[in-house]
Amino acid sequence: MIKGVMFDFSGTLLRVESTEEWLAAALAETGIQPAEEFGETARRLTEYGALPGGPSPQHLPAHLETLWDQRDMSPEQHRAAYGGLTHAAGITDPELVQALYDRHMIPAAWRPYPDTGPTLRALRRRGLPVAVVSNIGWDLRPVFRAHGLDELVDAYVLSFELGVQKPDPVIFRTACDRLGLTPADVLMVGDSREADGGARALGCPVHFVDHLPVDQRPGGLTPLLDLLGPV
Known part of the structure; x- marks a missing residue:
């Protein structure tokens, strides 16, 4: 579950x-x-x-x-x-x-996908905690704050702060630990089969989306809610 x-x-x-x-x-x-x-x-x-x-x-x-x-x-x-x-x-x-x-x-310089906010808010309503796990060399928190998304994220696990990059399982385990959950209970959602797929090594289920321009992917995250079942 x-x-x-x-x-x-x-x-x-x-x-x-x-x-x-x-x-x-x-x-x-x-x-x-x-x-x-x-x-x-x-x-x-x-x-x-x-x-x-x-x-x-x-x-x-x-x-x-x-x-x-x-x-x-x-x-x-x-x-x-x-x-x-x-x-x-x-x-x-x-x-x-x-x-x-x-x-x-x-x-x-950044635009949320059309269903990013709605999906994160739906997860919040369901009581499911959210972590952002990113290979990145700078602090992305101000981007989330500016777009009104920061309050919908419970933990940020950023490679430059941890000194570990995806697909190393350490970065995913750190995120699971910060959410207080076991890996088997945490879904990883990403666009890279190589980097984000590394979560599978811990037993996390994984769901992939296409890395497309914002106007070409209006509903890439919406199917997640179907995967999670009814509220």
Whole structure:
């Protein structure tokens, strides 16, 4: 019987803005114009996976491979990994590199999926505690507060605070412990079969959603309520 739910953050409950929106906001803030035309700059940033929470790199420079694999272990590694990818995409102006990185951490850069709030509120009504379990290099709590979701989350288990990344079972066990539940009673919901699927090693049931733009996934979380049965 499911007594609590763990959720991934990016691509599960909220989605980061598009690469084009991200780049435009940073350019507007700095007043810098990239060396290449806007569309080409956005394309290269996408190709190199420079937007945290956005598409993964299609081309990962060899010197960044280890850093990429461990990027969510600390704020320093996270910033270095994505700064390196931004450089690889052809943006080398330090002010613009910093503006791009800083932009992705502000609440305005993130949008909840349409059914995120309704699903979390339904779980609250049912008395099921919720944890957010994320591979991330910065504190996402202000994003949840700004979108009115923080009061619906009972625990945050963030890789950079724990020093452990999904799919390591330690991060899921920590979340279960903070919810006061055994793993078999906690459903893990995420978009990554590799990272979020690691919860299975503890005996947690797992449910996957598609990591799609917000306007393309209006009801990805709603089926969870059917899985949990009637109130």
